[in-house]
Amino acid sequence: MVHTRESLLAAAQRQLNADPLSSMAVVAAAAGAGRATLHRHFASREALLLEIGERSLGRWEQRLDEHAVEEVAASGDPGRIRECIRGLVRSFVDDSDDFGFALTDHFIVTDPVLVARGDTLVEREVTLWEAAQAAGVLRPDLAPRWISHAMYGLLVSAREALRAGDVARRDVGDLVVSTLLVGAGAR
Amino acid sequence: MVHTRESLLAAAQRQLNADPLSSMAVVAAAAGAGRATLHRHFASREALLLEIGERSLGRWEQRLDEHAVEEVAASGDPGRIRECIRGLVRSFVDDSDDFGFALTDHFIVTDPVLVARGDTLVEREVTLWEAAQAAGVLRPDLAPRWISHAMYGLLVSAREALRAGDVARRDVGDLVVSTLLVGAGAR
DNA sequence: CCTGAATGAGACACTACTGTCTCATATGAG
DNA sequence: CTCATATGAGACAGTAGTGTCTCATTCAGG
Known part of the structure; x- marks a missing residue:
């Protein structure tokens, strides 16, 4: 699976929309990605939320x-x-x-x-x-x-x-x- | 200091109103109480929120x-x-x-x-x-x-x-x- | 003053999450 | 096909919060 920054963002937004307290693991899963991949694109949870x-x-x-x-x-x-x-x-x-x-x-x-x-x-x-x-x-x-x-x-x-x-x-x-x-x- | 269930609830509500993610320690401090006292009245964070x-x-x-x-x-x-x-x-x-x-x-x-x-x-x-x-x-x-x-x-x-x-x-x-x-x- | 209940401080084990790292695998470009 | 790259799985240490417990102290009522 290929993950663009955009696709990750969109999926993260969707997931956090459903449950704003979702962990990075949950967000990654919702994007169909591994946790490491998510962290490769967004240094921290805070960075993700900021974005x-x-x-x-x-x-x-x-x-x-x-x-x-x-x-x-x-x-x-x-x-x-x-x-x-x-x-x-x-x-x-x-x-x-x-x-x-x-x-x-x-x-x-x-x-x-x-x-x-x-x-x-x-x-x-x-x-x-x-x-x-x-x-x-x-x-x-x-x-x-x-x-x-x-x-x-x-x-x-x-x-x-x-x-x-x-x-x-x-x-x-x-x-x-x-x-x-x-x-x-x-x- | 004496703490009624009501006074704790009111203080907790005030604090969580300001920052919904406040920890039990922060909530207790905001009520001028110890963490143990808060837990004596509310078994868990979830119980507090429910109340x-x-x-x-x-x-x-x-x-x-x-x-x-x-x-x-x-x-x-x-x-x-x-x-x-x-x-x-x-x-x-x-x-x-x-x-x-x-x-x-x-x-x-x-x-x-x-x-x-x-x-x-x-x-x-x-x-x-x-x-x-x-x-x-x-x-x-x-x-x-x-x-x-x-x-x-x-x-x-x-x-x-x-x-x-x-x-x-x-x-x-x-x-x-x-x-x-x-x-x-x-x- | 005396006493029993309530309190605050803190130790403790436990859990969950974060951020980093490694490594084997999968995948796409050439 | 080959190779460089991206990926997923998982280990790992560190952090923060939770819930339980103990114990010395405080405090109000008798």
């Missing part, structure tokens, strides 16, 4: 790029902004399946380097929230950072709801978008 | 009782239902400070006994969501269980927002209620 964190942040960043967050924000066009938010959130929901445990894992959420990089990404998001508020797409009375937190909370919800089998996978993106935008109250 | 889980579920159940969820649901009165939801969610937000880590800790979230008991509490909540939908307080097109998931996700949001210092403690209850009910979109 997974980086990978998750990379995907997150990529999503912000894909949706041209800054450009849309600068445009000030309510229609474009609304569509951008919808698309962005849907992308995040898709990702939360693979990357979800990085949302709550204590080590990843705590590591200073990852936190710093995450903060810069939140910063980028915030420009979108602020533009959305200015364009009348989002409520102006909410702190932009709260909007980010609320969105991530709903990603956790989506993850849990899927795990519990309470919602269908194809519905969950719309569910998050609509809950975030219009809430659960009757109009 | 914390039970404690959290107990508080949760207590909240449902306090707000007379079933009675309010049965009343069908939109005003009462709306007030009940507001009060309930605010209570949960208050609790999530102390009990928050039980929301995401893998062991607690996974243990079959706790999960089973948690399910029955979700069941009680669901009666409220359904009544709210029937009374025109909540959107009828959302699965009641999704509403529960969304609310818990927003509790995670609240916890994180507080930890990051992005919102004031006195605001966070209203923030969750209002985000859950009307969302972040402009009306």
Whole structure:
């Protein structure tokens, strides 16, 4: 069997997603690799977790790029902004399946380097929230950072709801978008 | 120093809330107790976690009782239902400070006994969501269980927002209620 | 003051995991 | 086919945590 760094990372992510406390031995087995091989690619468990964190942040960043967050924000066009938010959130929901445990894992959420990089990404998001508020797409009375937190909370919800089998996978993106935008109250 | 089972539990909860991976030694120190004393009250780490889980579920159940969820649901009165939801969610937000880590800790979230008991509490909540939908307080097109998931996700949001210092403690209850009910979109 | 129960400190054996190493085997490129 | 390389299995020492135990000390109630 041949093991690329990427395939190991992906398998590790999948396994740690299922059980965040999995040992290196378990992770290696889940990747169909020996423990030694895993250690050849990642010097330590910590290094592996860091890399997974980086990978998750990379995907997150990529999503912000894909949706041209800054450009849309600068445009000030309510229609474009609304569509951008919808698309962005849907992308995040898709990702939360693979990357979800990085949302709550204590080590990843705590590591200073990852936190710093995450903060810069939140910063980028915030420009979108602020533009959305200015364009009348989002409520102006909410702190932009709260909007980010609320969105991530709903990603956790989506993850849990899927795990519990309470919602269908194809519905969950719309569910998050609509809950975030219009809430659960009757109009 | 005298240590009641309750004081140990409370301290353990506080410590594990700060760092879910704290060892028994760290937990004991945080409670101002010796490791032996902690073990006299809780046979094993697992037993301690279980008890914390039970404690959290107990508080949760207590909240449902306090707000007379079933009675309010049965009343069908939109005003009462709306007030009940507001009060309930605010209570949960208050609790999530102390009990928050039980929301995401893998062991607690996974243990079959706790999960089973948690399910029955979700069941009680669901009666409220359904009544709210029937009374025109909540959107009828959302699965009641999704509403529960969304609310818990927003509790995670609240916890994180507080930890990051992005919102004031006195605001966070209203923030969750209002985000859950009307969302972040402009009306 | 006296006494019995609770406590803290620490020793102890045990387990699980980590990170390193070796070596025989498998595998793919030339 | 041949050979260099990657791999899996396992040995190994080191570390950290757990659960049990003992024992001297503390402390509250009589």
